[in-house]
Amino acid sequence: MTAPLASALYVGSVRHRRHRPVVNAFRYRAYHVLIDLDELPRLDREVRGVTYNRPGPTSFWDRDHLGPADVPVREKLARWLAGEGVSLPAGPVRVLTNLRVLGYVFNPVSWWFCHHPDGRLAFVVAEVNNTFGDAHCYLLDDLEHQPDGTIRARADKVFHVSPFLPIEGVRYRFAFVEPGPRALAHMDVEDADGTVLDATQDGRRVALTTRTLTRTFVTHPLITLRTIVLIHAQALRLWRKRVTFHRRPAPPPDGYERITGPPVDVLVAGAASSSPRTDDTEVRR
Numbered sequence: 001m002t003a004p005l006a007s008a009l010y011v012g013s014v015r016h017r018r019h020r021p022v023v024n025a026f027r028y029r030a031y032h033v034l035i036d037l038d039e040l041p042r043l044d045r046e047v048r049g050v051t052y053n054r055p056g057p058t059s060f061w062d063r064d065h066l067g068p069a070d071v072p073v074r075e076k077l078a079r080w081l082a083g084e085g086v087s088l089p090a091g092p093v094r095v096l097t098n099l100r101v102l103g104y105v106f107n108p109v110s111w112w113f114c115h116h117p118d119g120r121l122a123f124v125v126a127e128v129n130n131t132f133g134d135a136h137c138y139l140l141d142d143l144e145h146q147p148d149g150t151i152r153a154r155a156d157k158v159f160h161v162s163p164f165l166p167i168e169g170v171r172y173r174f175a176f177v178e179p180g181p182r183a184l185a186h187m188d189v190e191d192a193d194g195t196v197l198d199a200t201q202d203g204r205r206v207a208l209t210t211r212t213l214t215r216t217f218v219t220h221p222l223i224t225l226r227t228i229v230l231i232h233a234q235a236l237r238l239w240r241k242r243v244t245f246h247r248r249p250a251p252p253p254d255g256y257e258r259i260t261g262p263p264v265d266v267l268v269a270g271a272a273s274s275s276p277r278t279d280d281t282e283v284r285r
Helices: 037-046 073-083 210-219 223-240
Strands: 008-018 024-036 050-052 058-060 093-097 109-115 121-129 135-140 151-156 171-177 182-191 194-207
Touching: 008 182, 008 210, 024 037, 024 194, 024 223, 037 050, 037 093, 073 121, 121 151, 121 171, 135 151, 194 210
Parallel strands: 050 058
Antiparallel strands: 008 024, 008 194, 024 093, 093 109, 109 121, 121 135, 151 171, 171 182, 182 194
16 A cells, blocks of 8 residues: 655745834735655656656756756755755655746745654755845754744844845744644744744645645646745835835855765765656746
């Protein structure tokens, strides 16, 4: 008997609330996909409409994450972590993200949940992209497990995302509910005067099948293109409200050069084998 998939859909919403210097809030319906990296070949075989490293209605490509190198994404993650002085543990690696939809993807943030072999969460990697084509990863390895099951973490902001927020003196506070029946990722953005804005990504688990994917595809059409359009629409609102505009600085080193360079000795315990490569026929972000 085939084991149930750990991969799943999470259908819910994305909410942002800016508290100062002006108030601006929105909530949009959204869905995300939790991908267990070991299940990528199986998803390609069993879930019609999901493909791995080849064109399809929705697709996961290794090159869409952790830099453009066409290298299996588990190996890319292990190489990046090695540069941070951390080994990728041998347990499941699952990413909460958006797939390409009809060849296009934009992910403001993808959450990588890295586990020990016994299933305990070891750390989280937040892979952040901005609309200028830059990317940066935050390693969240100082996790605080709360009695209610919430997991908390902190990080100083070092990467430019919104032109309406500075980098200097800004800090993130994260709160997670690790994907199960529910997935939640909440972030407070703070400066010396307190919370500037907060953002929440929330969803309820739906089994990832051909039928549920088709239904979600129809009820949330072109979600990745819609995401980038809505980001620019909200930016226009803030510009009209005369919120201070911060020009994009040079991005910090992303560490992806150690992924695109010659292979290095890193721990990739339990790594899945790479899949066959196909011609580059889809739109690249």
